[in-house]
Amino acid sequence: MVGGRASERFPALRFDREVCFQPDAGRCRADVALDAFVRCAIARGAVVRHDERVVAIEPAIDGARVRTETATYSAALVVVAAGAWVGELIGLAPLRVTREQYVHLAPRDPTFVWPSFIHHRDPVAYGLETPGAGVKLGEHHAGAVISAPDQPVVPSDATRTRLVAYAREWIPGVDPVVVSEATCLYTSTPTEDFVVDRVGAVVVCSPCSGTASSSRRSSVSSSPG
Numbered sequence: 001m002v003g004g005r006a007s008e009r010f011p012a013l014r015f016d017r018e019v020c021f022q023p024d025a026g027r028c029r030a031d032v033a034l035d036a037f038v039r040c041a042i043a044r045g046a047v048v049r050h051d052e053r054v055v056a057i058e059p060a061i062d063g064a065r066v067r068t069e070t071a072t073y074s075a076a077l078v079v080v081a082a083g084a085w086v087g088e089l090i091g092l093a094p095l096r097v098t099r100e101q102y103v104h105l106a107p108r109d110p111t112f113v114w115p116s117f118i119h120h121r122d123p124v125a126y127g128l129e130t131p132g133a134g135v136k137l138g139e140h141h142a143g144a145v146i147s148a149p150d151q152p153v154v155p156s157d158a159t160r161t162r163l164v165a166y167a168r169e170w171i172p173g174v175d176p177v178v179v180s181e182a183t184c185l186y187t188s189t190p191t192e193d194f195v196v197d198r199v200g201a202v203v204v205c206s207p208c209s210g211t212a213s214s215s216r217r218s219s220v221s222s223s224p225g
């Protein structure tokens, strides 16, 4: 889609070049989806134990052992999906964890249906509407490396200032005033691909973060939620 047509379709955003538009894209509400997965697993006989930290996963002749703070479990196959610190738990070396930061901004027109957007520049900017919170705006891979799970992850004034300046220049459809902000951890492999692999009786999965950077164009996807 050329910039002019994109501006007509999405007047809340500013475009200065050709745009990759993906009309069949969608968004997944992660927290709602997780609740549904857990409910389905329980309905099929799974036992869910919250608040039981795994401290080690060890190979065994008949599969693997999982040691937690309170018990040891044996299984023919263990699937590990431990998020940012999965590398520590199973000795997966090349994962990099960074602190990323985003803000929410108030849309000027509450009836506008926001696309998810990725703007390839340095640093890459991205955003989407968070129902009830506003338009989320963040930078991709712009934060500091976090080397330990207990390291404090606090928002940076410089990043907040950059995000507001970005909104002022590129997102005419929002009021460029921070309504709320938060940090999150990004987990990345050197190639920015996700990880799904198996070593013996241990399967490791990590979607990792922000793996949408293969195109050098700006991209928008129309995704009502």
Ligand SMILES: Cc1cc2nc3c(=O)[nH]c(=O)nc-3n(C[C@H](O)[C@H](O)[C@H](O)COP(=O)(O)OP(=O)(O)OC[C@H]3O[C@@H](n4cnc5c(N)ncnc54)[C@H](O)[C@@H]3O)c2cc1C
Pocket: 052, 053, 054, 055, 081, 082, 083, 084, 085, 089, 138, 182, 183, 184, 185, 186, 187, 205, 206, 207, 208, 209, 210, 211
């Ligand atoms: C507020 C917020 C906003 C984000 N925004 C973005 C974004 O815009 N773009 C993007 O790409 N990414 C974003 N992320 C990051 C993204 O959420 C993560 O990359 C993604 O959730 C990773 O999924 P996962 O299943 O690998 O790990 P997680 O969702 O982190 O799940 C891991 C699970 O394993 C559990 N666990 C970990 N260690 C142990 C242990 N030793 N014992 C037992 N349980 C353990 C954890 O409690 C957790 O339940 C955001 C994160 C947050 C918090």
